[in-house]
Amino acid sequence: MPVANPNSRIYFDYNATTPLSPGAIEAVTATMRDQFGNASSVHRFGQQAKARLDEARSEVAALAGADPSEIVFTSGGTEADNFAIRGAADAAEPTGRRHLVASAIEHEAVLNTLRALARRGWAVTLLPVDQSGIVDPARLRDAITSETSLVSVMHANNEIGTIQPIAELAAIAREHGALMHTDAVQSGGKLPLDARALGVDLLSLSAHKFNGPKGAGALFVRRGTRMLPILTGGKHERNRRAGTENVPAIAGMGVAAAEARGKLAAESVRLAALRDRLETGVLAAVPGTAVNGDPARRVPNTTNISFDRVEAESLLIALDLEGIAVSTGSACSSGTLEPSHVLRAMGLPPHRTQNSLRFSLGLFSTAAEVDRLLEVLPGLVEKLRGLTRRPQPARTSS
Numbered sequence: 020m021p022v023a024n025p026n027s028r029i030y031f032d033y034n035a036t037t038p039l040s041p042g043a044i045e046a047v048t049a050t051m052r053d054q055f056g057n058a059s060s061v062h063r064f065g066q067q068a069k070a071r072l073d074e075a076r077s078e079v080a081a082l083a084g085a086d087p088s089e090i091v092f093t094s095g096g097t098e099a100d101n102f103a104i105r106g107a108a109d110a111a112e113p114t115g116r117r118h119l120v121a122s123a124i125e126h127e128a129v130l131n132t133l134r135a136l137a138r139r140g141w142a143v144t145l146l147p148v149d150q151s152g153i154v155d156p157a158r159l160r161d162a163i164t165s166e167t168s169l170v171s172v173m174h175a176n177n178e179i180g181t182i183q184p185i186a187e188l189a190a191i192a193r194e195h196g197a198l199m200h201t202d203a204v205q206s207g208g209k210l211p212l213d214a215r216a217l218g219v220d221l222l223s224l225s226a227h228k229f230n231g232p233k234g235a236g237a238l239f240v241r242r243g244t245r246m247l248p249i250l251t252g253g254k255h256e257r258n259r260r261a262g263t264e265n266v267p268a269i270a271g272m273g274v275a276a277a278e279a280r281g282k283l284a285a286e287s288v289r290l291a292a293l294r295d296r297l298e299t300g301v302l303a304a305v306p307g308t309a310v311n312g313d314p315a316r317r318v319p320n321t322t323n324i325s326f327d328r329v330e331a332e333s334l335l336i337a338l339d340l341e342g343i344a345v346s347t348g349s350a351c352s353s354g355t356l357e358p359s360h361v362l363r364a365m366g367l368p369p370h371r372t373q374n375s376l377r378f379s380l381g382l383f384s385t386a387a388e389v390d391r392l393l394e395v396l397p398g399l400v401e402k403l404r405g406l407t408r409r410p411q412p413a414r415t416s417s
């Protein structure tokens with residue numbers, strides 16, 4: 020059952036961020052109020068904070084299919100991705116394996132980290148994706164060499180929701196002695212996760228994508244993986260990440276992880292039904308629309324739809340004026356009119372890459388909200404198309 024929406028506006032941008040669950044809010048505030056101690060302190064205050072950290076570590080480990088000792092808390096998904104790539108690269112540097120492989124549709128947290136390493140002389144190969152946004156494992160076989168130290172391919176894409184064949188890719192990485200990282204920021208809490216079954220060495224999570232607070236994330240580091248810390252200082256997080264832990268946010272992440280795991284099966288079914296209602300409704304009511312991504316291999320809450328002859332940014336603003344929040348792709352690149360690098364990598368023509376909207380649903384989404392969208396969207400599209408209609412060439416009789 021969806022919880023009552025605390026906000027009368029309609030929010031279909033859960034892949035950008037999610038509202039906190041009531042349980043996560045309670046965990047954050049109770050920890051701020053009652054467990055202010057430093058988790059490294061020996062006295063009672065410290066031990067109480069440490070107990071909160073340990074509880075959260077167990078819950079996040081359970082969400083990822085990991086052992087609690089393999090969870091390193093970070094400040095979010097961006098830091099988890101940075102730690103995975105830079106930490107593995109720094110550890111591999113002395114071996115001379117200075118080649119990294121990733122997919123072309125990774126989040127900027129991965130792509131810009133790879134660009135930074137490329138500036139330091141690392142070789143980087145970006146794997147292409149097919150028309151539905153999936154990496155063919157054969158492309159990894161072509162690209163990987165004995166110099167490759169790390170392969171990084173996201174589990175689910177933030178813009179189109181497409182799920183990658185991570186277990187197959189990880190097996191290839193392992194055969195070649197490379198580490199495998201997956202950015203699971205968009206699948207954590209949406210798909211069952213099992214780091215061991217996926218065969219990955221490193222897996223990134225971010226609390227604010229599954230109804231936890233912003234500023235908390237985690238990297239699963241498989242036991243025995245050689246990594247150097249990117250934040251140096253004290254001996255926190257088993258010497259993997261220095262700095263006093265953000266215990267309130269981490270406690271909120273722990274509760275959100277437990278809740279997400281508990282309701283994952285039911286929520287997947289509920290959200291997929293709502294997403295399908297939205298998608299089929301839009302396709303039926305608005306001519307000149309098409310879904311981007313793989314119709315089957317995707318997370319249950321996401322659809323990405325192109326609207327012919329409408330600038331996505333204008334439609335986004337028109338919907339916002341109607342009280343409905345959607346996105347033109349990744350939040351980090353909105354505000355610019357750059358076409359999505361994800362849709363471009365899929366080889367879609369400009370009228371699809373520039374005119375697409377992402378609808379992502381979650382905890383508070385309801386059928387009534389979807390129906391409200393379907394009520395207003397066709398009229399808005401028609402109006403915008405009328406405004407942008409180009410003069411038609413005069414017809415000749417011959």
Ligand SMILES: Cc1ncc(COP(=O)(O)O)c(C=O)c1O
Nearest residue numbers: 095096097126128177204205225
């Ligand atoms: C796939 C993916 N990776 C990484 C991130 C970054 O996570 P955070 O916002 O916690 O830094 C995001 C957030 O947009 C994401 O969607």
